[in-house]
Amino acid sequence: MSVFLVKAAQLLLSLSILVVLHELGHFIPAKAFKTRVEKFYLFFDVKFSLFKKKIGETVYGIGWLPLGGYVKIAGMIDESMDTEQMAQPPQPWEFRSKPTWQRLIIMLGGVIMNFILAFFLFIMLLFTWGTNYSNTDDIKYGYGVSKTLENYGFQQGDKIVSVNGEPFEELTVDINKILMFRTVENVRVEHDNGVVEDIALPEDIGTQLFEAGDIPGLSPRYPFKLDSVVDTAPAGKAGLRAGDKIVAVNDKPIAFYSDLTYEIKNLEANSFDVAYERDNELKHTTITLGEDRVMGIVTSPSDLDYITFNQRDYNFSESITGGLSHGYWEVKDYLGQFQYIFTKKGATQIGGFAAIGNMFPAQWNWEAFWYLTAFLSIMLGVLNLLPIPALDGGHVMFLLYEMVSGRKPGDKFMEYAQMIGFFILIALVLFANGNDIFKAIFN
Incomplete structure (x- = not known):
């Protein structure tokens, strides 16, 4: 099987799992609050469906356009733009007839499910495969250092002893991720000549590395x-x-x-x-x-032993603690990326489906697959919380306004907001995938 097909298959399976579980997060509380769910779809069924079957009051189906999925909840202004239904008197089984707190739980359900899935997967990844780590001396030739870090005292061939007092072997993530997304006050290094030095770094070191194009700032050296x-x-x-x-x-x-x-x-x-x-x-x-x-x-x-990895195994209780901690830092690190995305340079690096697909390995690897699925679940959860109409975060924003002010936004306002949000999303999708096409052609 070609590399493209292997990556595409992993991407499609991962997105399918994420979409179904995200929509299930809306579906379960909706049914619990006796709200009618008219459709539950994996992918979009524009004009026609690949499969559909009505069970009870809900039509379950698979669309042909793999850009997401949806649940159509009765009495709710969503991507279906069913204004005809909204023109009728409210019914007790409709979303709009439910108390605000119930509607808020229904709208947050998808995002909550995404985070539950991500944390569960991180726990199971540690329990099943453990983690790899390196000691200071396992980086055989030390690190190659960018110009930006040289300006603060790093030298070519440095070995990392500790970061903020935490021993290097305890760092289960890439040192560059720490520099880019976390607060690093002090890095202890061992220079090529054996001298150990503490190097203080400014709070904006990540921004400096990003603007200088010095990513990664540190990379293991190898002939x-x-x-x-x-x-x-x-x-x-x-x-x-x-x-x-x-x-x-x-x-x-x-x-x-x-x-x-x-x-x-x-x-x-x-x-x-x-x-x-x-x-x-x-x-x-x-x-x-x-x-x-x-x-x-x-x-x-030319020397495959330039870096050595050691295996660390976890029992089930350790994997729970470690998985929750890992999930917390993954969420925090992902939020940290937004400081770079909302810049002129960062915008050009936003990728679409091709960029996401290329994250998967060229050969099927279940450990990598589940790790990337957990990461994408966090990404989907965070992005869905953005206060853009047509996203869950947009609905949550209007519901919070209603809870605070005691006034419900009008149906016409919600229709226009939904349309504006939809066009914003389409523009973002086109921009991200346009970046992929541009890079494929010119890089």
Whole structure:
């Protein structure tokens, strides 16, 4: 099976699970409060359904457009825009006839289900597979350091001893995630010469790394080899071939892949001299990069032991504590991303279905599948809480207004708000997937 089909199948299964459970989160409290649910759909049934069956008062079905799903609750202004029903006198089984607190629980049910699923999956992931961790010395060649972090005292080849006093081996997440999304006051490092130093970092270090394009700020160093070179790319045009070993850029020694990326990132001009070895002979060439500064090479580590991972297992009680903690930090880290998304640079990095699909591995891996499903469940839950009409958060916003003011927004206002929210969502979907298409064409 091709890589595309494997990734697509994982994405489709994951989204199907998330959509069904999210809608079930609305369905269960609606039925508990004796509210009629007219439809329960996986995917959208624009014009026709792939499958549908009426059981009791509810039509269950599968649509053909895999952009989400929905439950159609009687007496509610939603994406169905059933204004005809709303023109009739309210009935006791309708959403609009229920007390405000019941309507609020119904609208929050989908998001609550998303978070329950995510935390449950993190608990089961720890219980089933445990976690991998590395000690300070397990990063064999230390870290390659970005220019931004060099400015604060980091040096090439540093090893991380602790972060905010927490030993490195206790960090179960990527150090870059911590730098980008959390408050880091102090990092203790061991320099290449054996000297241990405490480095203080400012509160906005994540923003500095993001604006400078220094992501990741730290990356494990490894010696590398050229596996392939794109003939039509700058490296190929300059004569580099698979098997060549790059040893210097502008007379600066290159021993690790991070050395190469550092020099390319910090070039003063797009043209530079490359010294490389081929058949034990030292050669030189000049490479001229485009504005994207992409060389057109594929590399791989020539030492596969450059990083070592250790296994940590959890009993069931430990997995509950660890899973809840992990879920908390995943939510907090995801919320931390919004400070970068709502910038000009961050907007260009928003991705659609292709970007999400590429997160899944090229070969089916259940551990990775369930981890990504948990992460996507958090993402779906957080995004659905945004106060945009047509999202759960928009409905919640109007319900909270009603609870505080004692006044219910009019049906016409809700119809117009729903339409505006729908167009906002369509614009965001088109923008995100447009970014995917642009990157596929020009990158």
